[in-house]
Amino acid sequence: MEILGKYGKEELAILYIARYDGKIIEFVESVQPPVTREQKWVLILSTLYGCPLGCLMCDAGEYFFGRISKEGMLAQIDHMISPRFPDKKITMSKFKIQFARMGEPTLNEHVLELLRELPKIYDAPGLMPCMSTVAPNSSKKFLNDLILIKNDFYPKGQFQLQFSIHSTDPDFRHKWIPGKIWSFQEIAEFGNKWYQPGDRKITLNFAVASDSIIEPKIIAEFFDPKKYFIKLTPLNPTSNVLKHKLNSGITKENMKDFILKREFEELGYETMISIGNWEENEIGSNCGQFATHFIEGDVKIKKDYTCEDYNLLN
DSSP: OEEEEEEEETTTEEEEEEEETTEEEEEEEEOOTTSOTTTEEEEEEOOEEEOSSOOTTOGGGGOEEEEOOHHHHHHHHHHHHTTTOTTSBOOSSEEEEEEOSSSOGGGOTHHHHHHHHHHHHOBOTTEEEEEEEOOBGGGHHHHHHHHHHHHHHSTTTOOEEEEEOOOSSHHHHHHHSOSOBOOHHHHHHHHHHHOOTTSOOEEEEEEEBTTOOOOHHHHHHHOOTTTEEEEEEEOOOOHHHHHTTOOBSOOTTTGGGOHHHHHHHHTTOOEEEOOOOTTHHHHTOSTTOOGGGGSTTTOOOOOSOOHHHHHHTO
């Protein structure tokens, strides 16, 4: 793997741009002050070369060149781990590996292979994989296999699953997430199979725009507060957010008294506004940032998907 760029701050987040197998990838390591790296360290991996989904606010959908291999994902992890832990003994109490950078992870079966092997490769008692998905229709087998992996390798709350749903209005949701995706009923039915006593609650994530349609009472019709956690996220200033003239519904000014958070809490949901650190927008390490746009000549836009690409969307 060839590192093409490195941006950020050691005490906050570092974004890496790399070439692997002739294609561009990016990955991130971060801490969350005032929590120290010794307490919590987060690695954020790419699982696809771009993404075929084309979600409205995310820049990763500008092109798609296929799935990253298990070895390609391990190369990302090893590049971040080796300088700090050359013996592969990761000591912090919470070591999160998030499959949430470039690409919808459920479109890559190599992610499942990697999850089966991670506990054998690294001596990391605090290892906690985190999976974020928009639940494409094609993800059923992947997610059902993931239940078995979670139960076998990451029991007792050592796995974090997130569904990024963004809106309670079907039309608004499909505007933001093109293609065929699971209904709330399908997500809830899967959640009943996934959740066991001792598991972490399943996260329902909303990237909140100023015109978002989010009705907490609709969420309560499908999702039990005992099993689900609500995360409200501001829109990051990606190229597509600017292109589509989207404005974040969560700002520095209103986040302390955000009414939507209170409405979810009144229905019994644990709810958080996940802002990370505003400085991460400048670094480009927040979710949805796509720094490879700035490497002239290394990224070529691919709009004509192959038959295999199209099948991933349906």
